[in-house]
Every structure is written in structure tokens, then in C-alpha cells.
Amino acid sequence: MVRILPQTKAAAINPLKSSQPLGAALAFLGVDGAIPLFHGSQGCTSFALVLFVRHFKEAIPLQTTAMDEVATILGGADHLEEAILNLKARTKPTLIGVCTTALVETRGEDCAGDIANIRLKRREELAGTEVVLANTPDFDGAIEEGWAKAVTAMIERITRPGEQARQSKKIVILPGWNLTVADIEHLREMIESFGLKPVILPDVSGSLDGTVPDRWITTTYGGTSIEDIRELGTAEQCIVIGEHMRRPAELLQRLTGVPYVLFRSLTGLKDADRFVSLLSAVSGAGAPAGVRRRRAQLQDALLDGHFHFGGKKIAIAAEPDQLYQLASFFIGMGSEIAAAVTTTDMSKILEEVPAESVQIGDLGDLEALGAGADLLVTHSHGRQAEQRLGIPLMRVGFPIFDRLGSQHKLTVLYQGTRDLIFEVANIFEANRHAPTPEALDPLRKREMPDELRSSPLARH
Amino acid sequence: MSSLRAKIQDVFNEPACEQNRGKDAKARKEGCSKPLTPGAAAGGCAFDGAKIVLQPITDVAHLIHAPLACEGNSWDNRGAASSGPTLWRTSFTTDLTELDVVMGQGERKLFKAIREIKEAYGPPAIFVYPTCVTALIGDDIKAVCRRAAEKFGLPVVPVNAPGFVGSKNLGNKLAGEALLDHVIGTVEPDDAGPYDINILGEFNLSGEFWLVKPLLDRLGIRVRACIPGDARYFDIACAHRARAAMMVCSTALINLARKMEQRWDIRFFEGSFYGITDTSEALRQISQLLVKKGADPEILGRTEALIAEEEAIAWKKLAAYRPRLEGKRVLLNTGGVKSWSVVHALMEIGIEIVGTSVKKSTVEDKERIKQILKDDNHIFEQMAPCELYAMLSEHKADIMLSGGRTQFIALKAKTPWLDINQERQHPYAGYDGMVELVRQIDLAIHNPIWRQVREPAPWDCQPAVREELPSTKSETATLHVVQEFAGTTAGDFGGC
Numbered sequence: 001m002v003r004i005l006p007q008t009k010a011a012a013i014n015p016l017k018s019s020q021p022l023g024a025a026l027a028f029l030g031v032d033g034a035i036p037l038f039h040g041s042q043g044c045t046s047f048a049l050v051l052f053v054r055h056f057k058e059a060i061p062l063q064t065t066a067m068d069e070v071a072t073i074l075g076g077a078d079h080l081e082e083a084i085l086n087l088k089a090r091t092k093p094t095l096i097g098v099c100t101t102a103l104v105e106t107r108g109e110d111c112a113g114d115i116a117n118i119r120l121k122r123r124e125e126l127a128g129t130e131v132v133l134a135n136t137p138d139f140d141g142a143i144e145e146g147w148a149k150a151v152t153a154m155i156e157r158i159t160r161p162g163e164q165a166r167q168s169k170k171i172v173i174l175p176g177w178n179l180t181v182a183d184i185e186h187l188r189e190m191i192e193s194f195g196l197k198p199v200i201l202p203d204v205s206g207s208l209d210g211t212v213p214d215r216w217i218t219t220t221y222g223g224t225s226i227e228d229i230r231e232l233g234t235a236e237q238c239i240v241i242g243e244h245m246r247r248p249a250e251l252l253q254r255l256t257g258v259p260y261v262l263f264r265s266l267t268g269l270k271d272a273d274r275f276v277s278l279l280s281a282v283s284g285a286g287a288p289a290g291v292r293r294r295r296a297q298l299q300d301a302l303l304d305g306h307f308h309f310g311g312k313k314i315a316i317a318a319e320p321d322q323l324y325q326l327a328s329f330f331i332g333m334g335s336e337i338a339a340a341v342t343t344t345d346m347s348k349i350l351e352e353v354p355a356e357s358v359q360i361g362d363l364g365d366l367e368a369l370g371a372g373a374d375l376l377v378t379h380s381h382g383r384q385a386e387q388r389l390g391i392p393l394m395r396v397g398f399p400i401f402d403r404l405g406s407q408h409k410l411t412v413l414y415q416g417t418r419d420l421i422f423e424v425a426n427i428f429e430a431n432r433h434a435p436t437p438e439a440l441d442p443l444r445k446r447e448m449p450d451e452l453r454s455s456p457l458a459r460h
Numbered sequence: 461m462s463s464l465r466a467k468i469q470d471v472f473n474e475p476a477c478e479q480n481r482g483k484d485a486k487a488r489k490e491g492c493s494k495p496l497t498p499g500a501a502a503g504g505c506a507f508d509g510a511k512i513v514l515q516p517i518t519d520v521a522h523l524i525h526a527p528l529a530c531e532g533n534s535w536d537n538r539g540a541a542s543s544g545p546t547l548w549r550t551s552f553t554t555d556l557t558e559l560d561v562v563m564g565q566g567e568r569k570l571f572k573a574i575r576e577i578k579e580a581y582g583p584p585a586i587f588v589y590p591t592c593v594t595a596l597i598g599d600d601i602k603a604v605c606r607r608a609a610e611k612f613g614l615p616v617v618p619v620n621a622p623g624f625v626g627s628k629n630l631g632n633k634l635a636g637e638a639l640l641d642h643v644i645g646t647v648e649p650d651d652a653g654p655y656d657i658n659i660l661g662e663f664n665l666s667g668e669f670w671l672v673k674p675l676l677d678r679l680g681i682r683v684r685a686c687i688p689g690d691a692r693y694f695d696i697a698c699a700h701r702a703r704a705a706m707m708v709c710s711t712a713l714i715n716l717a718r719k720m721e722q723r724w725d726i727r728f729f730e731g732s733f734y735g736i737t738d739t740s741e742a743l744r745q746i747s748q749l750l751v752k753k754g755a756d757p758e759i760l761g762r763t764e765a766l767i768a769e770e771e772a773i774a775w776k777k778l779a780a781y782r783p784r785l786e787g788k789r790v791l792l793n794t795g796g797v798k799s800w801s802v803v804h805a806l807m808e809i810g811i812e813i814v815g816t817s818v819k820k821s822t823v824e825d826k827e828r829i830k831q832i833l834k835d836d837n838h839i840f841e842q843m844a845p846c847e848l849y850a851m852l853s854e855h856k857a858d859i860m861l862s863g864g865r866t867q868f869i870a871l872k873a874k875t876p877w878l879d880i881n882q883e884r885q886h887p888y889a890g891y892d893g894m895v896e897l898v899r900q901i902d903l904a905i906h907n908p909i910w911r912q913v914r915e916p917a918p919w920d921c922q923p924a925v926r927e928e929l930p931s932t933k934s935e936t937a938t939l940h941v942v943q944e945f946a947g948t949t950a951g952d953f954g955g956c
Contacts, residue, residue, distance in 0.1 A: 011523065011573035012532075012555040019529035041592050041623040042496060043505025047533040050864075054537070059868035066496035072596060072624045079498040086499030102527040103592045103624065106561055139527035139558050139593070212872055212913070216849035362555075381536060384549060401537075 003357040004350050013364025014381060016317050017343045018398055020136040021099035022048045023146025025062055026177060026398075028097030028132075030202020031154070032223040035061040035093045039080055039111060040101030042066045044138075054401035056208050061219050063087055067103055076104050077114040084118060088129050091218040094226045097150060098133045105137035130226060132157045142343040143398060144244040144319045147177035151201060151248040158229045161255040170235040171282065172258060173200040174249055176242025178322040178397060179266075181209045181407040183416060187266075190276075190413060193291060194283040199228045199235065208407060233258060237282050239275075241266055241412075242321040243349040264349060265325035266412035267420065268332050269298055275413065294414035302333075305421035308428045309333035315370025316340055317363055317378040318397050320347035325411075326377055326396065327353050329420060339369035341378075375427065392431045394424060464620050471633045476718040496627075502865070505623030507591045509631020512538065513712060514587055514619060514638070516663055516688040517696065519545035521583040523552040525570050525601065526591035527561070530623070539884065541667035543690050547583055556593065566599040574608040574616060584693040585615040585643075595622035615693075617642040629711055636716030639687070639696060644720065647697035649684075654755045656684040657746055658705040658726065661713040662733075664689025668887030672733050675770065675890065679763055681746060687713070700724040704749035706731050706742060727752070733889040735805045736774050740767040774891040778809050781898050786810030788905060791851070793817045793843065793862035794880055802880075803832055805894050811901075814857050817842060849873050859905050874913050876904040 025036035025048060038045040045064035052060040065071075065079040080098070087096055100111050115133050119126060134150040151174060171191055175184060184205035191198040206222030213221055232238075233256030240249040240262045249260040261278060265271050272295070276287050312335040316326050323342045330337060337355035345360050359365050366378060367385040376382050376389070379397045386393035400406035409423075410416040438444065504512075507530060515522055515538070524531035535551035542548065554560075554569050574586055586608075590601045601618045609616040621634035657676075662669050669689050676683060685691060685699035700720065705728035707717040717728040727749055731742035747755075747763040789812045792803065803813055815838045818826050829839060843851075845866070852860060852873035860870040863881030870877035878900055880888065888897045 009573075009576060010554060010569045010571075011552045011576045012528075014551045015528060015532035015535065015553060015555065017528050017532050017555075019527075019533050021529065022533060037499065041505050042501050042503060042627075043508045043591075043623040044529055046502075046504040046508060047529060050537065051533050053864065053868075059872070063499050064501050065498045066501040067592075067624055068496065068626070069624050072592065082497075083499030086497060090500060101529065102556075102561075103596070106593045106596055137527070137558065138529035138532075139556050139561055142528070212874070216846045216869065216872070218845070384536070384546075 002351060002353050002355055004345055005357055005359045005361075006345065007360045007362075009361075009364075012362045014362055014367075014384065016341060016362045016366070016378065016381075017142040018051065019048065019101075019138045020141040020143070020146035020149075021101050021134075021138060022051065023141075023143030023148075023177060024097065024099040024134040024136045024150035025052075025146075026143065026204070027134075027147045027150035027154075027202045028095065028099075029060065029207055029220055030204040030223045031095050031097070031229070032206065032220060032225045033094035034097060034207075034220045034223065035063060035087055035091055035095070035218070036097040036099055037063045037065065037083055037087060038099050038101055039065045039076060039083075040067055040103040041072075044101045044103065051399050051401075055399040056210070056407060057404070058208060058210055061091070072103065072107070075107070076109060077117075080111070080114055081118045081122070084131060085122065085125060088126055093129055093219045095130045095132060095154075097154075098131065099136045099146070099150070100134070101136070102138035105135065105139075111135065130158055141346065142319055143177055144242075144321060145344070145346065147202075148244045148247055151245065152251055154201070154229055155232065155248055155251050155255065158226060159232045159252065159255060160230050162233065163257045164233045166236050166258075167197070167234050168236050169195065169283070170197045170199065172232050172235040172238040172252070173198050174238060174240045174245045174252075174260075175200060175202075176245050176321050178319065178325065178411075179241060180409055180411060181205045182410040183266075183412045185209070186410055186413060186415060190291065191279060193288045194279040194285050196279065196283050199232065200224060201229060201232070204407075210407065232256065237261070239263065239278070243324075243347055244321050264321065264352065265328055267325050267329045267417050269295075269302065269414070269417065270332075272298070272413045272417065291414070294418075298414040298418045301418040301421045305425045306334055308425040309335045309421075311336070312374040312428070313338035313372065314375050314377060315366055315373035315391075317342070317361075317366040317376075317382065319343050320349050320353075322397055323358070324349045324353050327355055329417070330424075333421065333424075338373040339366060341366045341369065375424070392427050394427055464625065467620070467634065467637055468625060468630065471630065471637065471715055474633070474715050474718065476714050504628040504631075505592075506621040506625045506627065506631035506634060507589060507623040508534070509628035509633075510619050510621035510635040510638070511589060511631075512628070512663075513632050513635035513688055515548055516540035516542075517587075517691045517693060518542040518548045519584055519692050521547055521550070521552055521577045521581055521586045522589065523554070523570075523573060523577060523586055524589045524591065525554045525556075525566070525573075525594045525599065526589075527556045527593055528553065530589075530591040531555075538663075539665045540663050540689055541665075541670075543670075545692070547581060550581075552577055561593065561597060564597065566594055566597060567604050570599065570601070570604050571608055574604075575612065578612045578614060583614070585617060587617045587619055587638075589619045590622055592623045595624075615642065615646070632712040633715050636713045636719075640716060640719055640723075643693070643696050645697070645700040645724070647694060649698035649701050652684075652698075652701040653682065654703060654753070655679075655681045655750060655759075656702045657681055657750065658684055658699050658702040658720070658728075659686040659689075659708060660705055660717050660720075660728070661708040662686050662689045666884060666887040668733075668889035668893055671887050671890035671893045672739070675743060675766065676746070678766060679743070679747065679759060681750070681759075687716070700726070702726055703753040703755070704728065704746060706746055708732060733893070735802050736771055736778075736808075736891060736894050737804060739890050739894070740771060743767055770891045774895055775808075777895045778805070778898055781902055782809045784902050784906065785898070787812060788858045788901075789814040789856070790901070791815045791857035791860045791862075793848070793860055793866055802894075802897070803829065806898070806901075807832065809898065814838060815840060815851075845869050859901060861901070874910065876907070876910060878904050 028034050028036040042064045049062045065083040067076050071079050132153045134153045136146045188198050201224045203224045207220040235258050238258045238260035240260050314330045314335050315338050320342050327337050331354040340355040340358045341361050350358050376391050376393045380400045380402045382393045410419045531553035536549050554573050588605050605616040605618040619638040621631045684702040685695040705726050707728050707730050720726045729745045732738040743763050747759045751757050791814050848869050852875040859876040861878050861880045887893050
């Protein structure tokens, strides 16, 4: 049983977390014609915006209610209304996704009430634009929670409730935030290859995949359409990826009766097999030749790659579901988890992480716990630990600002697992140390049998 | 909060600010930050501004007392460089949780955090930044800092600039106030000399101050403190013993410059290290100020000799770019860099300026730009993204120089772009920096990708092939198409 160790430091050192409203904004960015709006001071938005831009290398639509001192004292309802109306007039979005910040939540503002009033009062002006609220104070949660709250809020607000006639080929996918653009594209192709019609919410593959449109657009272009969100209830089945997406899936089921199946991870042969079996069962079709071929390629990658993984000590810092996804992947390849650090203790998945303990913490903890590891696995901010410890860093999650193309990296199903195996093996290859007589001298550093017993896999 | 209010009023009243001089007392009191429009605002908050100014102090631990977003979303994100300590890049935040906020544990957590940092890192000082939430819940940051300083025996400096009080620029100035109140003048140097200067508002982005410092070294001028680029706490604490100062980024730290002049009689001038003539002028003014304060006047001659030598080299290097860049049209969309000086150098090698933003430029700058450009139409306060996009996609400029905020407007319009703001990869200060800037412009404009990305897709421009392909049932027709295709790309298909 994994032990979950709470944070005991007063000063977080090199945060692992990105904030909850940022996660919510990311989810809203997966909707076509959308613009997320932070309800807080302009800095809240500016920081998140800069981070998004550094990660995606894209112009990101994101706005602020620009709370100033007066609004902070008197309340921000007027700023919220003005911001919504301004956005509507200027950019004509289909969706304004309001994400609250610590500032307005500390004030205890009734944002849901405010928005209800605004919708009522401005019904005509706001026609054709959905205004959705996610309560996402920064002092709580991180990306996972924010993302899930935004999806839940969209389903609650937009999806038509009640049992409806089902379309037998229609599948709803609720992906966790940790799936990349490439992952979403690959999922869609996989599902379509079974003759099924996927509706994916949110769909960042349509909006954050980096394209060059032929005009200047101030909202997202691409992503899930509002109409599709409205019609989620006509699907035959919902497939959910990541424990943090359980809440929106449960809500969808409660509202419309669409049943869901939850995959904690789609990485690794076993989970990919489960997924393919499910698609077969729902569609009544066998796995297409291409899928079978991908599976065989993964088998071969497992064979070729496992030499590099066996006995390796891996230190991972990631949000709960991604931590589970990656830890399971490395364990499945014969590595050990030397350190597992995550953002919050709110996720049930932490109990399933295949590690001795999971530290709720920051990259300072990763650096302390991962000192003897062979590989660090976290986002770009791990680069300082990489330098100080002299241990290679595999960049995953958000933000990745010092490498290009992270959104196009595949991490799920047969093909994504294959790619991950190659990526890790290549990192080890690139960091191989040539043998030296000193390092191999049997008399220099003799390990005693009891040390050997404690960690038989840890020898190289 | 009331002391913060007074501080903000004081900053708004800054008499040295050119904008201010043109205002009456009432307008001045209202402050210089324009009210923001909700839903149409851009830019950082006061906390952002304060941190930008102070964070490049390399050996200090910067502790952000706030819920996660303020620091978690923004740390280690600027390109200032350090020649030694790395502590400034380590992020410290109290990461307040809901429980901390509800239970009012903020102050205790902050105190504990200061202790942990002191014990684990032993920095020469800790800077503490409250933000919106900790200001709102009324944490007494000053008191905590004072007690911690006594208890742990190191300077603990409160930087009071919560986000909601205003803009990034206001935060810049509040950071200057924090240095004045708590740091500068707290240590007496034992080596003060007649050639000591301060450089204010230089951030050492991409290490670019290192392109200038050797010139000062060569003249025997010592930089007592560069604030904040590559600074150490001790240098800033001793900064009051400099004889003269240069203020580089005018709007950011003008209050600091003026108050240092008032308190310690350190005369300053506004200058820039961007552009050749500006760099020369800066060196000249530094020497002149030092001489006024008692330095040996022979330095003036040496300065002129160095300027002549360096300018000659730089112009010679720049001339080499003339054949490649003459007639190229540049759109300058930034206020951060003193535009006119760069403009002058670019025009000198035959580059045409098709427009420049003067959003952050002073009145004087605007006048100079007007004289240089001769056409007012080329000068704009700020351009809306869609206008900018339209202008660029109609190829009205060969390159845009701007900050990251407008980067994708240029790129999506398939127009070369060069970052000349804080995230830039290359140092542009001094003589060599100007040459580097022109080299980067050349590289950007002449990159072969531009021809490629502007090329229409085959299905948009080759109706013949498109028509032919679906009907290529007959073998001869297929062969014909393939041959044609192979012919155009023979190099790629060479072996097959």
C-alpha cells in the first residue's frame, strides 16, 4: 500500500503545480469559438497567458475582469459584467468560460449568482454565447481539478438533460488534461477505425494543434462545438480517461443516462488492449488491420526497449493521474519508482500509484528524493534539478517551454506507448557513461549482502 | 494599506517624470495608470512589475506570500543572466491553501517559510512579496518581516505591491521604493572611489550588460551597482556611495534615480545602450558626470578615443549588411527599447522604417522619432491585433520587431519577426549588440522558410494535376504525372 505523505514545509520550493484556473482555461480552450475569462486582477491572467504561450507557441485567447483596488473592496460583479459584454461585443465568442481566482473567492463573491443575473439582464446582448462558470480558486487544486471543473460546468450548463434517443455509433470521450494534441488525434482515428463517431470534450486537437489560419481570429478556432456539447446525451457510450474526469462523467450519466467506462490510463499494452476490446464490443467490429499492426510494433518495442529500463530508478513529479500513468508505464517496463511527487492529495488515484510513497509537494521535493535516480520525469521547470543533480530529465506535462512540439508527442495506446519506450531508451542511450577501471574496481566500493537484499534490482 | 496608499500617491507624484510635468495637481494625483477595461485588458499587475525589477538580484531569496498562481505560474520565466549566484532562479512561495486563508494562518506560515529558507540556503537577504490575497486578508507583512529579521539576523525586505493596486509599471516603482526604504544605504563600502557609478533599470537580459561593462572597465569606471541586472544584495546596499548614475529604462525606476539624487547627491541622466550613437552618448555622459563630481578630467579624452574606436568598428561591421538589407522595411512595435536610437542605426544602413509604436516613449523620444521619420503616419500609439495582422499579411513590412505579445500576429501573417523584448535570445546592448541586432534581422528576413510557408498548397494552385489525378486510370497518364513529379524533385528521389 502506497503511503501518501503530506506537505510539511511552509515554503514551497520550485512549485510543481500550475494553478487551478489555468487548468480550467485549458479545458475551455478545447471548445470552438471560445474565450476563457479569469475573474481576478490582471496579473492572474497575464501570468497564465504567458505560460500558455510559452508552452504552445500560439496566440492564446484569454481575458481578465481586471479587478482593481476599488473592485477588490466593493466587489467584482460590475467588472465581470463589463468584461463579458466587452468580450461578446469584440470577439463574438460562442462560449465565455469564466474561471474564478483566489482573489474573488477569498472575497467570497457569489459568482454563480452574479452570472445568473447577467444572463438574465443581458439576455438579448448575450444571445448566441454561452457563459459558463468554473469556481477555481488558486489556493485549491491544480490543473487537474480546474480542467475537470470546467468540463463539469460545461456539461451542467450546456448539455441537454434527459434520456434521449441514442445513436448507436456515437461515443463521447472525456479526456484528462494530460492527453496531448497528438493523443486526441490518435484516439479519434482509432475510434473511427472501428466505424464509431467520437465526440471529444474538450478537444484541444482542434484548437491548440498549431496551424496557420488565413485570417486573424480572436477566439479559439477549432475544438468541440457547442452543438456537440448540447447533444452529448444522444451518445451510446461515454469513455473517460483519468480519474479526475470521473465527476463530469458521473454528471453526464446522471443528466442523460449515458453510461461511462473509466480508464485510469491509456498507456501500456494492457490498457490499450482493454480500450480496443471496448471499442470492439461497442461497435461490434473486429480490430482493423492497422490496429493489429500497431500492437505488434509495441510488442517489438517492449522487446527492444526493455534492456534500457530494467532496474532503472525513476523520479517522477506530476499531477495525480499523470503520475499514475507514468509510474505504471515505468513499472511495467521493469524500472523502479525512486520518487513520486504530486500536486494535491485530493485524487483517489494516488492510492493506486505503484510506488512506496507519494509525496505531496514540489520540485524541491523531487530534487531531494530523486538524488540517486537514473531519470527525472517532470515538466520543464525540472531543468534546474537536472543541472544540479546531473540526472537527465524527461519532459512531460505542463509547462514545457524549453522544447518544441510537446503537444505533438504521442503517449497513449499502442503507438504512444511505443514512442514513450523509444524516447526513454534514447535518453538513456544519450547519457551512457563509458566504463572506467575506477568505477568497476571490485575492491573500491563493496556492497554488503544486506544492502543487496534490500534492493536486488538496483544494481547496474 | 494606508501606508501603501501613501506610497502609491508619492510614486504618482514623481516630479522627475516627464509625463507628470505636463499635468496639473489633480491629474497627477489620479495617477498614471490608465483604468483598465475589463475584458479588453493586457499586461501584468503591480506584483508582476515589482518582481520583474527585483528578481534579477541574484543572491537573494525571493519569497512570494500568496496562493499558488502568483508564483507557480510565473517563476523562472525571464532571461536575465547571472555571473555567479543562482538562488534567484529558485522559486519560493508560501503556496497558501484554503485552510491557511480561512484559518488566518498566513503570517505564521510566512514566518516559518522565512526560517526554512534562512536555514537551508543562508542567503544574504530575503525579499518578501505579498500579493492580492494576502493583502486582502490583512496579513501584516511588515511586522512579520521585521520580527524575522531580528530573530534570524538577516535583512528581510517587504516588497509591498499586491496585484490589484495597479499596473506592472506601478509595481516597478514600488520595487524601487522597497530598495530605498530597506536596502540602499544599509551598508558602508570601504572602497568607495571617484569612478563609481550605478546603472539603474538595466536587467542584463541575455547577459547584454556584459557587452557594455568591459567598455566601462576599460575607462576605469567601476559599476558600484547595476540595479537589478546581475546584482548582488551587498552591491545594492552600498549603492548610495556611487558618484553618478545612469538610468536605462526610463519609466521603470525614475523614482529610484531621483530619490537617490535627493538623498545622496548622486546625479543621474537618462540614457540607453541600444544603438551606436546612444551607447556613445551614454559613455560620454557618464564620464562628464564623474568629472563634475571630482574625477580627473583626463577621462573625457580617453572616453572620446574609445568611442571613436568602437564606433568605427561597429559602423564597419554594419556596412557589410547594407547590400543585404538596404530598402528592407521594418515595423517597430515596441516601447521597451528606446526606439529612436535603434531607428537611427537601422536607417544608417539603408533600412526603411514603415512604422513605430511610441506607447512607452517619452515626449522627447517622440519628437526625435518624428524628425527622423519625417512622416507622422508612421507613428502610432498602439495597433489593434487585427490591424497589425492586416498590415503584415499585405506585406507592408519585411519584418516586425516587437515583444512576445505580438509575436504570433507576425508569424501567422507569415512575416519575419524578431523578439526585442525580455524573452529574446540575443544580447543587443552596446556596439556589438547593435551589430548582433542587425545580424539577427538579416537572418530572419533571409531565412528560406518564408518562401516555403507562403507557397500555396498543391491542391490550391495546380489545377492540372488535381484534374488529372482522379482520372489517372490509364497507365500512361499515371506514368506521365509521376515523371513530371519526379523531375521537379530529382534531388530528393535521386536513388530510386
